[in-house]
Amino acid sequence: MNNLLTAEQMRDQRISSIYLMEKAAHAFVDVFRELYHDRSQSISILCGQGNNGGDGLAIARLLYINGFENISVYLVNFGTNESPDRTKNVKRLAEEQIIPIFITAPSQFENIETDLIIDAVLGSGLNKPFTGKYAALANKVNSLGKRIIAVDVPTGFPSEGAIVKNYKGIRADLVICFQRPKLNFFFPESVVALNQFKVVDIGLEENFILAQPSDWKLITKPTIKTRKNFTHKGIYGHALIVAGNSTTMGAALLAGRACLHTGAGLTTLCLPQSGLIALNATLPEVMALPRNEQLSAKDFAKFTAIAIGPGLGLEVENEVILAQLIVLKKPFVIDADSLTILSKRRDLLDKLPEQTILTPHLKEFDRIFGKHQTWWERVATAIKQAKARRLIIVLKNQYTFVCLPNGEVHINQTGNSGMASGGMGDVLTGIIVGFLAQSYSPADAAKLAVYLHGKAGDELTKKRSIVSASQVADRIPKAIKKMVD
DSSP, X not given: OXXXXXXXXXHOOSSXXXXXXXXXXXXXXXXXXXXXXXXXXOEEEEEOSSHHHHHHHHHHHHHHHTTOOOEEEEEEOOSSOOOHHHHHHHHHHHTTTOOOEEEXXXXXXXXXXXXXXXXXXXXXXXXXXXXXXXXXXXXXHHXXXXXXXXXXXXXXXXXXXXXXXXXXXXXXXXXXXXXXXXXXXXXXXXXXXXXXXXXXXXXXXXXXXXXXXXXXXXXXXOOOOOOOTTOOGGGGOEEEEEOOOTTOHHXXXXXHHHHHHXXXXXXXXXXXXXXXXXXXHHOTTSEEEEOOTTOXXXXXXXXXXXXXXXXXXXXXXXXXXXXXXXXXXXXXXXXXXXXXXXXXXXXXXXXXXXXXXXXXXXXXXXXXXXXXXSHHHXXXXXXXXXXXXXXXXEEOSSSOEEEOTTSOEEEEOOOOGGGOSTTHHHHHHHXXXXXXXXXXXXXXXXXXXXXXXXXXXXXXXXXXXXXXXXXXXXXXXXXXXXHHO
């Protein structure tokens, strides 16, 4: 796991800032050269008066040295203060005979002929509403319709905190950010400011970063236990998935398939009698527990870990089953329709055993915990509820937030938009319960599952743009093998 820090923490580094600028500029230019090979294209670099502007000036000088000679540098002087390191880089730029253009009003950046813009106006130090001349300049830049690459963070974009709906900052096609991504890059509203980001290492001391107090973590490559000789199916647990209804049997089958491929020793689907033919035809390795009114808590007691919800339906009898499973206090995953049941049955929500894993998407989360205006508010509520109720909340999105009872938020980076299709959540539920059955802790099972789920999707989209949930479920063993090797 990697610590994710606030912008203020990242600036608090025990290293010369002018030296750091040079390292950052070199790292930026290395990525730029990989992406843009045409050295004849015209590049306009907008540099503010702070250290982000200093970065931009150093980048301009290094690009020129590397053969990008069609460069125009604009010094945005909307204030009276200038950072000392920006001043030093202005002098260094002069040594390359590059004459900067001073901008004191947004209107001076109109009808600019350029192929590409590098935004180094304002960095991560923005701590007040983005208005005035800077907002007007951002509007001018955006209106040109040119490709924009931002240095560390787009001008006007907050590194953390709620992202306003009426965003007035620069809209970057790419952000090349330093050492760590900004927290807000992982929130859906960030789409108004950036299409993608790349992180470059600028030599900050990793031990120093890891030592900083932070509840925000980045899931890197979780550890999967290797299987030892002479082990058998009984070692790897028995998972039960309560799922499926007359018109949604596919959800149960997807969850069962994912659990099976994740490595649970035994997998049982508790599904309606009408689903037995489909189960036996498609997943002969998975056992069945026909769902009827005669089932009691005793029928569920033998299972190592339990999941409930995919395609289940909202019938009263399913509320009864959920209540029976809660009493068992087994490792437990609640998804889909069972989350909707919880939103209506606060008494059941209040009785959930500690370490229960909830896997809501946006609408399911808001049904349970109330409407939210922003994703920052939503994650804040998830953190609060996970701590207060001692639950694990897997708040699903392109970048999934795993909120733990200790207040930590683990952000998953794997996965892609090609996975945006029905059944993906059912597969994730099957993976989680599969790991729970194998005696992974609930926190580890949740983090490992979201990483593996996304990793399988990433591997599949190397050869196709869209993937199905079935394909992801079938890819799980290969993704595990790559993680173990």
